[in-house]
Amino acid sequence: MTTVLIADDSETILLLMRTRLELAGYEVETAADGQEVVDRIDPGSDQSPDLLLLDAMMPRKSGIDALRELRAAGVKTPALIVSAHQTPDDADAPADLEISGYLTKPIDFDALLAAIAELTAKKAA
Amino acid sequence: MIGVGRLIVQRQDYENAIERSYQREMAARVQLAEGTNPARARATIRREEANRAHLRDSISGDTRDTVILVGAGLIAGLLGALLLFVGLVTAMRRPLEALVAAAGRLAGGDRSARVEVGGVSEVATLGKAFNEMAAELELEASERDRLDRMKDEFVLTASHELRSPLTSVQGFAELLMMDRDSLTPRQVETVEIILDNCRHLVRLLNDLLDLARSDAGRLSIRPQPTRLGPLMEDVVRTMRAQTEASHQSLNERIDPDLPLVNVEADRIRQILLNLITNAHEYSPEGASIQLGARVADNAVVISVTDNGPGIPAAQLEHIFERFVRGDAGLTQRVGGTGLGLAISKSLVELHGGTISVVSEVGRGSTFTVVLPIAGPAAVEATPPGPPAISEAGRR
Numbered sequence: 001m002t003t004v005l006i007a008d009d010s011e012t013i014l015l016l017m018r019t020r021l022e023l024a025g026y027e028v029e030t031a032a033d034g035q036e037v038v039d040r041i042d043p044g045s046d047q048s049p050d051l052l053l054l055d056a057m058m059p060r061k062s063g064i065d066a067l068r069e070l071r072a073a074g075v076k077t078p079a080l081i082v083s084a085h086q087t088p089d090d091a092d093a094p095a096d097l098e099i100s101g102y103l104t105k106p107i108d109f110d111a112l113l114a115a116i117a118e119l120t121a122k123k124a125a
Numbered sequence: 126m127i128g129v130g131r132l133i134v135q136r137q138d139y140e141n142a143i144e145r146s147y148q149r150e151m152a153a154r155v156q157l158a159e160g161t162n163p164a165r166a167r168a169t170i171r172r173e174e175a176n177r178a179h180l181r182d183s184i185s186g187d188t189r190d191t192v193i194l195v196g197a198g199l200i201a202g203l204l205g206a207l208l209l210f211v212g213l214v215t216a217m218r219r220p221l222e223a224l225v226a227a228a229g230r231l232a233g234g235d236r237s238a239r240v241e242v243g244g245v246s247e248v249a250t251l252g253k254a255f256n257e258m259a260a261e262l263e264l265e266a267s268e269r270d271r272l273d274r275m276k277d278e279f280v281l282t283a284s285h286e287l288r289s290p291l292t293s294v295q296g297f298a299e300l301l302m303m304d305r306d307s308l309t310p311r312q313v314e315t316v317e318i319i320l321d322n323c324r325h326l327v328r329l330l331n332d333l334l335d336l337a338r339s340d341a342g343r344l345s346i347r348p349q350p351t352r353l354g355p356l357m358e359d360v361v362r363t364m365r366a367q368t369e370a371s372h373q374s375l376n377e378r379i380d381p382d383l384p385l386v387n388v389e390a391d392r393i394r395q396i397l398l399n400l401i402t403n404a405h406e407y408s409p410e411g412a413s414i415q416l417g418a419r420v421a422d423n424a425v426v427i428s429v430t431d432n433g434p435g436i437p438a439a440q441l442e443h444i445f446e447r448f449v450r451g452d453a454g455l456t457q458r459v460g461g462t463g464l465g466l467a468i469s470k471s472l473v474e475l476h477g478g479t480i481s482v483v484s485e486v487g488r489g490s491t492f493t494v495v496l497p498i499a500g501p502a503a504v505e506a507t508p509p510g511p512p513a514i515s516e517a518g519r520r
Contacts, residue, residue: 010289100512106296
């Protein structure tokens, strides 16, 4: 079962994304900010989620900062960033963090689901 | 002056003395001619000749002395004046040079440029005034920077804040649509209307954000060598459903030899969609729209032509400004925001290109976009960022 970890500071958005992803057959974990994401992921264990879907802007710690910490700790999980901008600049989606793609809100779920399928199939294969 | 005056007096004395000498000689010659005391007469004549020779030498010497004196005086005066002048200029030059240099730095953006106040009093005053002006400018500039940063932060925050509830409204409406089989037709229609308006809101939000960023000079593009042919064909395919629904014809005439052009594909797509959507929305049923692309000089020239109602000259002038829309009476379904052309213009110009329009009421309009093949000037090759996960981003 492919697990996706979603992080967003809005409960409504988390509910929306959980509903859509579960309907598409994924298992979903949620986090409310970047710190929870970092706490949730243990670099050594193989119980980690198969994909990260992170909101760029969150209180306490942003998705970008959380990803930076995870990458520094050697976590290779593919990550998608939800950015506030139509076309992100380097602040939203830095090239050196191995971000597999970015989305803007409102989320195009057809495109998102297609991307998740592609990224997690690659991992399984 | 004194020397010259004295010389004049000396010459006068000399003339007088010469004259008296001649008179004495004359008298002696008369004596000689009369025969009275010839020896004495001759002696007088000889004495007067010698006298005059002596006087001539004397006056020559005096004249020469005076000329030398006057000459020396003039030269000394000139030298003195020269020295004074050079001294003054030097005293002024350094502070003036410093002032010019500081003004140059200030104009170049260095708000900390100041001068040391010194030199001749007027120059010192100038220096003080300059320093005061520079201090004022520095204050104003940092105030402006502060306001700019506030505006940018506001735009970013507002954009983020508005997008989240918008995501929820659209997302949950889409979820409803996934259950359309268990909805009544009226309910389905309701949800469709909600979704339509969500999309309109999203377009408006994106347009506003683009414009705000453009204002702040923060709208940027990442140009890559791009094949325009397939991109334009893709846009036409996207628009065809809508034009066909209005029985409009949409054709393309794209030069097969278009070179790779340094542009950001998504933004060119955005511009083309804007132009074709306008042609579609402002032209009546049965109209024809043509998209063309050809090479000219170091650029690709793209045109969108329609045979719709055309744009009156008064409106044409302002058509690339914000919130300017066409006559709503002629449109079938105006879904636009009035910002499309303003943004298209900003985007075209970011690419180093130009956008223009010619139109005739009753005949139609042609919008022309010229894009330099090399892309915008002074752009270093930026590596492409992570890909966009979206309808438009899918390649």
